Amino acid sequence: MKLSEEEIDNIFTECFNELRRNECNDFTHVLIKIFKSICYIIFISFVIYTILYHHQPTLSLVMRNVQGFIYPGLKILRLLSVPIISAYPSLSELYDESCLVQNPYFIVPDMDCYPCENVYSVIDLTGFTNISLYQSGIPYIIKTDLEPVNISTLQDLYIKYKSTFDQDAKRIYSRNQSLRTIEDSLTNELHETEHILWRINRMTPARILRTVFPKPYTISQWSGQSPERYIIIDGENSEPYYIPDMECSYVYTIQGSGRRTILLRPSKECLGLCRTVSVVLNPSEVLFYNWWYWRPISVPFASSKEKSVTYIGSYC
Incomplete structure (x- = not known):
């Protein structure tokens, strides 16, 4: 066929x-x-x-x-x-991470919310001598004589210790796709809506930053400070955002320059027992809170005309 x-x-x-x-x-x-x-x-x-x-x-x-x-x-x-x-040498950065994957559904059952139940405002404890209040978990602020830390200060610090920061703390988070390193952020003019999150979790750059952001006097010398810390740079009209959870439960937020309004919202465990309170952070003021009870949101200050530099650390 x-x-x-x-x-x-x-x-x-x-x-x-x-x-x-x-x-x-x-x-x-x-x-x-x-x-x-x-x-x-x-x-x-x-x-x-x-x-x-x-x-x-x-x-x-x-x-x-x-x-x-x-x-x-x-x-x-x-x-x-x-x-x-x-x-893949870049994987070595994971060695310094205390947590690789965070559980978004984690909740503490039957948590005692007494530190936030009767909080109606953020109190000023500047010069207060009752140390027990510092560790009670209630949110408070103190005023310090810290010299202003603005973007120019960070630029000078970066130039002085460039090799250290480029090796151990160069990465940032920004909505601006053109900003990927701390050098990009400090060498370019920042827009008024810019938001930059600079995370440091190694001891060498952390010690350098303590020269401009010293440990607040209310933190006991017996407290252990976490090496993880953040520097947040915000334009005058940057969008609101949640302040990151830290490794240790006691968190302090130092306002280096500019102003920010901090809304302290109760955590999921205490949402039905506690109320939201707010405070305006002025330069050189420090806000203390416990993130077990509060989930703070940073909001631009209505009449601010200056870019904001905020430093966040934690201790146990």
Whole structure:
């Protein structure tokens, strides 16, 4: 039987289509198997977590038997990670992170909200001698004799310690796509709606910043300060934003220059028991609060004509 060229082409076309269908079916089958495996792992992890969370004897038994394997396991994991770190050096920045993934659904059940229940305003405790109030969890401000810290101050500091900041604290967050490093932010004219978040979580740049933002006198020498801190630069009309949660629960916010209005909103656990209070932070003033009870929002001050520089740290 003699086939025409058109018939031969149709046969080959049908064969290729059949091969493609088989490949698609195989790929779909592999995806389904991977999806099922992930679902099984999630389900088993959830069951194990539920049992350990709600049954203390089981948790104690597991911890007793697993504890001896923690250090050897981490040592093996560290050795296995060396080739990966060598290939991708930027991953070494994760070493200084205390938390890689934050749980947005975390909530403390039955939390006692007494530090915020009877708070109607942010009080001024400048020069107050009752140290117990400083650690009570209620929000307060103090006035200091801190020299103004503006963008020019940060520029001079950056130029002086450029190599340190470029190595250990160069990254920022900004809505402006052209600003990606602290050098970009300090060498360009900032718009009145600009918002720049500069995060520092290494000790060397943190010590440098303490030369212009010294530790407030209300913080006890026995308190441990977290190396994580933020410097926030805002234009005169930057949009409101939540102040980031810190590693330690006691947070202090130093206003270096400009003015900002801080709205202290109760946390989810205390939303029905506490009310929102606000305070205007003037230059050299420090606001203290406990982020277990408050979720502060920074809002531009209505009549401010100066860019704002705010320094945020925490202690335990």
